Structure formats: structure tokens, C-alpha cells
Amino acid sequence: MSGEKPKQTHKSARSRHEEVLDAGLRVFALKGYRGATIEDIASELGFTSAALYYYIKSKQDLLLQTVYRPIDSLIESANQYESFTGTSLEKFTRLVETHILLMIERRDWFIVMLRDQAHLPEDNILELRKRDREYRRIFTQVIIDGNKSGEFDVKDPRVTTLVVLGALNWTLQWLLPGGDVDSKAVAKEIASTLLNGIAKN
Structure with missing residues (x-):
């Protein structure tokens, strides 16, 4: 699924990507990989689910990156x-x-x-x-x-x-x-x- 590009901010693409990974880890740690959803991770960041897919391909992709x-x-x-x-x-x-x-x-x-x-x-x-x-x-x-x-x-x-x-x-x-x-x-x-x-x- 291809995601919509999030709104640009002063943050670099790298630092924003790191924020996404950190948020995913927080949600995984709290709910477990099986219990966590893309929507949970997007909510943690204040993103839409579509915007999250700009940084990761899937929930498993996020796990593999971390x-x-x-x-x-x-x-x-x-x-x-x-x-x-x-x-x-x-x-x-x-x-x-x-x-x-x-x-x-x-x-x-x-x-x-x-x-x-x-x-x-x-x-x-x-x-x-x-x-x-x-x-x-x-x-x-x-x-x-x-x-x-x-x-x-x-x-x-x-x-x-x-x-x-x-x-x-x-x-x-x-x-x-x-x-x-x-x-x-x-x-x-x-x-x-x-x-x-x-x-x-």
C-alpha cells in the first residue's frame, strides 16, 4: 500500500523516520506485536494510517527495521x-x-x-x-x-x-x-x- 506523503516540517526525513520507528517500538512493547495495529502506531505519532505507510511498508517491515x-x-x-x-x-x-x-x-x-x-x-x-x-x-x-x-x-x-x-x-x-x-x-x-x-x- 502506498502512503500519502506527510506534511513537511523542519525535521529531517531521517529524524522523522527515527520517530516512526521509536513510536512503533513503544506500541509493540505495550501491546505486543500481535496486538498492535498500524492504526495504533499512527495514532501514537498523530499521523493518519496512510501517512504512516510513507515510512514503512507494513507492521512487519517496522519490526524488521528495529x-x-x-x-x-x-x-x-x-x-x-x-x-x-x-x-x-x-x-x-x-x-x-x-x-x-x-x-x-x-x-x-x-x-x-x-x-x-x-x-x-x-x-x-x-x-x-x-x-x-x-x-x-x-x-x-x-x-x-x-x-x-x-x-x-x-x-x-x-x-x-x-x-x-x-x-x-x-x-x-x-x-x-x-x-x-x-x-x-x-x-x-x-x-x-x-x-x-x-x-x-
């Missing part, structure tokens, strides 16, 4: 820490803190990626899993290096990585946005707790 954002951001940050010259303890701490802070800052991103990925086409699900494996590989390598340096005492780094990432992602269930939450303090506390579970005494 679902990789969380994992790509995590991989980008993790790659920086992989080349970091600090200790494995420091690398692990930074990886965990970055993961938590990004989840707090971009909560909608993660809710949609973790909950609604089942609505992706098969090829895209496989691609998402591929990127997830790359992120886990970086985490696992930090733990392996920590074992070698004597900083960690972990029997199976791959299983430990899965446990750690499961704990981090579960944060979405209990850490609610808003209020007087100190994001950095929360991230440091979680990193410290997880680190105590793998650090060599």
Missing part, C-alpha cells in the same frame, strides 16, 4: 571491550554494566527483540540467532581469559555466559522505568553480584 538494534548495539560495545587492555575482571564488569544501562535506556528495544522475535520470517530469526551467538562468544572469551589469568574459577564458560545473560535479560521483568532509579548504581550492583559468582576467591 529488531536487530539491541543486539547490534551490544555487539558494538562488546567489541570495544574485547580489545580493551584491562583485566578480565574489568572487562566483565564493563560488559555487564553496559548491557544493563542499555536495557534501561532502551527498554522498548529489548522487550520487542526478546518477546516478539517469533513473528519474524525464518531467515531473520536465524540472523538474529547468529548475532546473539557472536555476542555470547565475546562474553565467553572474556570468561575463558579470566580462567587462564587466574581471575575466574569457572568450569564451563559457555554455560556461565548463558546464565549471566539470562540474569541480565530478566532485569526487564523487575526493573521498571521511571521513579528514582539510579541506573548506574543498579548496573554496578548487578555487575558486582554476578562477578562474585565467578571470581576466584
